[in-house]
Amino acid sequence: MRYQPSLFLLYFSLIVLYSCKMPEGPVTLSGDVAEAEGWASEIILEGLEHPWALEWLPNGWMLITERPGRMKIFNEESGQLDDVSGLPQIYSDGQGGLLDLLVHPDFERNSLIYFTFALGTEDQNQTAAARAELHGNRLENVEIIFRADPKKSGNQHFGSRMAWLADGSLLISVGDGGNRPKSIDGILSREYAQMLDAHLGKIIRINEDGSIPEDNPFIRQDGALPEIWSVGHRNVQGLTFDKTSGRVWANEHGSRGGDELNLINGGANYGWPVVTYSREYYGLKISRKTSKPGMEDPVIVWTPAQAPSGLTVYHGDVFKEWNGDLFSGGLRGEQVRRIILEGSTVMGEEALTIGHRVRDIRTGPDGYLYLLTAEENGKLIRIIPEAQNK
Ligand SMILES: [Ca+2]
The missing domain is CATH 2.40.10 (Thrombin, subunit H)
Known part of the structure; x- marks a missing residue:
């Protein structure tokens, strides 16, 4: 048969159209x-240069992180804006840098603040959380209380939002490590979101000093990292605890479309990358499934992103x-x-x-x-x- 460019184009367009139809599901x-x-x-x-997070001290002054690796302290009344000194070494590139920030609920007594950042180098880096005492404009006694394993390369998907729970423990989100074809030890980074021996693609829960709460959901499971709180996240960029309702909410990025709002429960699996409404950036489906027994459906799916x-x-x-x-x-x-x-x-x-x-x-x-x-x-x-x- 003679090559028919118009037929070929029609066939190709139909395939593209079919594969770009958004998946259907219960949400x-x-x-x-x-x-x-x-x-x-x-x-x-x-x-402010790529600011990432803001928090208030009990006296009403604000702390603001800038992703390239600076922390600011701001007194709105006087207009005074100063740098906070004493930050640790930070890997700052792409999505990595100085990221989230929380003030300890009992700051007036202990002067403690908490921050997350990318630690390491372009080839070997990880999401980390530290606490430090803030005295004036100066951090003292900086202590890294969490490091996400395994280490990854590149500047994507650090997650790193934090939230205090009512019992004084701390939730921290960790991204899945990067987009296809990014891999770690021969496994696609995103697959780590379902692996219980990795912090990638999880929300973890630790005590305020970095120790591990006795009632964490996987603490007695062989081969599971004891810090894990919830499983199957791509890149949680918003995390909040509602003191009134006792609920934890998180939003996360899909790749192309399929961003999610989730109601977070300890021990639950949020599906990534087994179930998702999201597509590869180049258009193909990541999964045929948007929902599966044993995996939590999102509360909202944002498509377009x-x-x-x-x-x-x-x-x-x-x-x-x-x-x-x-x-x-x-x-x-x-x-x-x-x-x-x-x-x-x-x-x-x-x-x-x-x-x-x-x-x-x-x-x-x-x-x-x-x-x-x-x-x-x-x-x-x-x-x-x-x-x-x-
Ligand atoms: Ca999900």
């Missing part, structure tokens, strides 16, 4: 949503209607999603369009929402009621 895909009402934003600070980042549950007096709702930042979405909850059920979503890549969002001690934008000239922005906007 409704979230697309565009209506804009939230009654809010405005004001820029508090500009010129939001590239979620930063997650907070709002409790405060400034936005009374938003109480109990989740706010999830979006890098690619350049917006914040308000996720309206009733109990653990999602009733709907709204968008707060920011127009910049949103890296972190937190509820301030004053009841306002604060966010960081991810750019080289990153901003600290406060969300205020529209009526307060002059």
Whole structure:
């Protein structure tokens, strides 16, 4: 038969069309949503270099991490912005650098802060967590309390968000180590998310000093790392504990589409890469399955991708209607999603369009929402009621 270019093109197009149809499953895909009402934003600070996380000290001053490896301390009242000294050596490249930040709930007594970062070199690196005492603008007694194993190469998928639980233990997310074809010891990095002898692709739980809680779910299982709390995550970039409901929520990046919001329970498996709504960046399916017995379905799937980042549950007096709702930042979405909850059920979503890549969002001690934008000239922005906007 003579070669028929038009027939070939038709056949090829049909294959591409079929393979790009999004997988179907039990979860409704979230697309565009209506804009939230009654809010405005004001820029508090500009010129932050790829800021990643912000937290408040009990005196109201803010700590801000910058991914290239700096920590800032900011007094909004006086406008004073200083560098914090004494950080450890940090591997800063791509997604790696100085990342998340938490203040110890009992900071006034122990002066402790916690931060995550990429530790090592381009060839051999790992997500690490450290604690240190903060005295003025200076870190002292820096102590690394967690290192994710195995080490990986490259600058992708460190995860590294943290959250305190009610009992004073600490959750830390660890990314799966990188996209296909990235591998470690001949195994695709992403496969480690299902392997209990690796921290990659997990949320782990440790005590405030790095020791391991006795009631961790896999602590008595042979061959399992005792720090593991939940399994099967690709790259959790937002993690929050709701003190009121006792629930833990996490958002994570899919590769192409299929970003997820999950309700996190200790011992549960969130499926990556066995079940996913996500596709390879070049279009093909990663898995035929979006759901499987023994694996948790996401609560929301964002396709197209939001590239979620930063997650907070709002409790405060400034936005009374938003109480109990989740706010999830979006890098690619350049917006914040308000996720309206009733109990653990999602009733709907709204968008707060920011127009910049949103890296972190937190509820301030004053009841306002604060966010960081991810750019080289990153901003600290406060969300205020529209009526307060002059
Ligand atoms: Ca999942």
